[in-house]
Amino acid sequence: MTRVQGFTASATEKPLSVVRQARALWLFASIALLCAVAALSILVGSRSLTGSAIGAALFAFDPRNDSHLVIWNLRIPRLVIAVLAGAALGASGAVMQAITRNPLAEPGLLGVNAGAAAAVILGVALGGISSIQHYVWLAFLGAGLAGIAVFGLAAQGGRGPDPLRLILAGAALSIILASLTGIVLLNAPSSVLDAFRNWAAGSVDGRDLQVGAILAVSVTCGVLICATIASNLNAVALGDEVGRALGVDLRRTLMLACLAVMLLAGSATAAAGPIGFVGLMAPHLARSIAGPDQRWVLSFSAVLAALLLLVADIIGRVIVAPSEVAAGIVTALIGGPFFLFLVRRTRIGRS
Amino acid sequence: MTHVVIRPLGMASFRLHRRSLWVGLLLLVSIILLAVLLLQTGTMALSVSEIWTSLIAPGSHPAADRIIIRIRLPRLLTAVLVGGSLGVSGTIFQSLSRNPLGSPDVIGFTTGAATGAIVQIILFNAGPLQTSLAAIVSGMVTAGLVFVLARKSGTTGSYRLILAGLGLGAVLSGVNTVLLVMGNLDRTASAQLWLAGSLTGRSWSHVLPALIGFAVLLPAVVWHARALEVMETGDDMARQLGISTESRRLGAILTAVALAALATAAAGPIAFIALAAPQLARRLTKAPNLPIITAALTGALLLLAADYLGQHLPFDINMPIGLTTGLLGGIYLLWIVVRR
Numbered sequence A: 001m002t003r004v005q006g007f008t009a010s011a012t013e014k015p016l017s018v019v020r021q022a023r024a025l026w027l028f029a030s031i032a033l034l035c036a037v038a039a040l041s042i043l044v045g046s047r048s049l050t051g052s053a054i055g056a057a058l059f060a061f062d063p064r065n066d067s068h069l070v071i072w073n074l075r076i077p078r079l080v081i082a083v084l085a086g087a088a089l090g091a092s093g094a095v096m097q098a099i100t101r102n103p104l105a106e107p108g109l110l111g112v113n114a115g116a117a118a119a120v121i122l123g124v125a126l127g128g129i130s131s132i133q134h135y136v137w138l139a140f141l142g143a144g145l146a147g148i149a150v151f152g153l154a155a156q157g158g159r160g161p162d163p164l165r166l167i168l169a170g171a172a173l174s175i176i177l178a179s180l181t182g183i184v185l186l187n188a189p190s191s192v193l194d195a196f197r198n199w200a201a202g203s204v205d206g207r208d209l210q211v212g213a214i215l216a217v218s219v220t221c222g223v224l225i226c227a228t229i230a231s232n233l234n235a236v237a238l239g240d241e242v243g244r245a246l247g248v249d250l251r252r253t254l255m256l257a258c259l260a261v262m263l264l265a266g267s268a269t270a271a272a273g274p275i276g277f278v279g280l281m282a283p284h285l286a287r288s289i290a291g292p293d294q295r296w297v298l299s300f301s302a303v304l305a306a307l308l309l310l311v312a313d314i315i316g317r318v319i320v321a322p323s324e325v326a327a328g329i330v331t332a333l334i335g336g337p338f339f340l341f342l343v344r345r346t347r348i349g350r351s
Numbered sequence B: 001m002t003h004v005v006i007r008p009l010g011m012a013s014f015r016l017h018r019r020s021l022w023v024g025l026l027l028l029v030s031i032i033l034l035a036v037l038l039l040q041t042g043t044m045a046l047s048v049s050e051i052w053t054s055l056i057a058p059g060s061h062p063a064a065d066r067i068i069i070r071i072r073l074p075r076l077l078t079a080v081l082v083g084g085s086l087g088v089s090g091t092i093f094q095s096l097s098r099n100p101l102g103s104p105d106v107i108g109f110t111t112g113a114a115t116g117a118i119v120q121i122i123l124f125n126a127g128p129l130q131t132s133l134a135a136i137v138s139g140m141v142t143a144g145l146v147f148v149l150a151r152k153s154g155t156t157g158s159y160r161l162i163l164a165g166l167g168l169g170a171v172l173s174g175v176n177t178v179l180l181v182m183g184n185l186d187r188t189a190s191a192q193l194w195l196a197g198s199l200t201g202r203s204w205s206h207v208l209p210a211l212i213g214f215a216v217l218l219p220a221v222v223w224h225a226r227a228l229e230v231m232e233t234g235d236d237m238a239r240q241l242g243i244s245t246e247s248r249r250l251g252a253i254l255t256a257v258a259l260a261a262l263a264t265a266a267a268g269p270i271a272f273i274a275l276a277a278p279q280l281a282r283r284l285t286k287a288p289n290l291p292i293i294t295a296a297l298t299g300a301l302l303l304l305a306a307d308y309l310g311q312h313l314p315f316d317i318n319m320p321i322g323l324t325t326g327l328l329g330g331i332y333l334l335w336i337v338v339r340r
Helices: A004-012 A014-041 A053-058 A068-099 A112-126 A132-155 A162-189 A190-200 A209-237 A238-246 A250-272 A275-289 A294-319 A327-345 B018-040 B048-055 B062-096 B109-124 B128-150 B158-182 B186-194 B204-231 B236-241 B245-267 B272-285 B292-312 B321-339
Strands: B001-006 B016-019
Touching: A014 A053, A014 A068, A014 A275, A014 A294, A053 A068, A068 A162, A068 A209, A068 A250, A068 A275, A068 A294, A112 A132, A112 A162, A112 A190, A112 A250, A132 A162, A132 A250, A132 B321, A162 A190, A162 A250, A162 B186, A162 B272, A190 B158, A190 B186, A209 A250, A209 A294, A238 A250, A238 A275, A275 A294, A275 A327, A275 B158, A275 B186, A294 A327, A327 B128, A327 B158, B016 B272, B018 B048, B018 B062, B018 B272, B018 B292, B048 B062, B048 B204, B062 B204, B062 B245, B062 B272, B062 B292, B109 B128, B109 B158, B109 B186, B109 B245, B128 B158, B128 B245, B158 B186, B204 B236, B204 B245, B204 B292, B236 B245, B272 B292, B272 B321, B292 B321
Parallel strands: none
Antiparallel strands: B001 B016
């Protein structure tokens, strides 16, 4: 009986080539939208600029012109970091959900967010560090160490890390580091709390292009690794047994995936602070558009997450101008309801 | 033989997992040992015999009586009840969401409770009673909202429940961050303190509601346990076996949220017990069924150990119970995960 139903259902589905074309079109449209929003993000801010000023600043830079300086020193670094960090979070979220086969998994699960936060708070409280540029390095160090520790701990003993152990080790190390952060926070003077709470909101403001360049290198490496394992992730999604039967080296895939998540999520957290929700939500959105194929899920997730973070950054700049709301907060406040709407209205919530 | 059958009255019989029984006994003994240690500890050290006389026949030593009955015993019982409630609550949520990361946060309870408390502290500068009241109310409202949002054409389904919880949780954590970042720095600090949870200054007025609630809810949970075990294999299977999945799910969520609310009211949000206790219990007992009682015992033991550690720290470090729990439970869970 079920077999017959299955047969009739598949007979009414569209041919595969049409589905593929539609997917490619959607991806193309999302990238085009991202470009348009990127242009908008240079224009919008506490000082409004015209399109011609952007052209002039890009092709005939004049260091005495204020709006050129605004574009090169403020708007472009911000744009670069928002797009790169967003894409990194989206891609790493998709990888994380694929290898753990868990819809609750997010890039922070490898301990990178907690590690970055612990490193920043220790740097601020003990080292007296107070500039955002230095936070970036601390956070990068902390995220990397935490990621390595989680992977190393989960890989202990013979058969290599399995997804459940990875999740639990990540959750355990995250909570240990978060508790340490909390303890330092409660015992330190309140100026430390003030500095920390601003970092922890997650923002792309006030970083320079050097941070952007480092982020770009790290994200490129991460994305390349993702590209090499993307098709293996499809096999992993079918379960360990089936994956092995299909000839996938699970241990190698898992290791590379962890490396990619560490590079991507670690550098994104370092550059923009702990912005968790993007990496959690984007893969779900991507799956609802692209279907189960991980190669497409990865691409969509990266593009959509970049779009989300960029839009959140623009809204955060506009909504209470001339003051600003951090992009991490806007992401949660606007992304959350949007996500809920999708869960109720579309096939995203169908298991 | 892996199971023991007990027939207390000749008619009703309980089939118990042998290893679970031993693990449970071991946990109980450890809890009692830690409880004695905790009753001894404090600015005024007391011997075991002094504690015993104060508990059994008070009167001979008024100062010791007051310390034991008014201060240390309520604190101890609060810790046991909070740990037990959170352990059970986490077990239910992990089973309902079929997810090892399940905790009262899956349905938004923890984040919602934090929102209520932060609003009270930062916007209204409220006292402890209003704060925990607001926390419980907003936590429960959030949980109800998530359940309603996840409902579609009469069914909930564990996947949609998780997604709705994530979405609403994100909105509320955004609100929390806004308040913490924009609020007055001193009030932010006291909100942080509340968020870390505390066992200081607990009295019998904290213990009694928690005790009554726990005593009422635990049988309800045990009653739900069989149905939940079957539902883990899938809603279709459970329905075929004659379980009305929707009403059972609603009932289980209600009891689990009520347990989490009890714990939050008594000690604030205590991280991680709901996540770690069921996992630890499962790994200790290696039993196939829901480890409800073992999870309760594990949770209580974790909280007592955290309290003991928090009271024996060098350098006068301020270390609230919630953070100690996170530290201790995290290290223990890590050890359990790594060892295998």
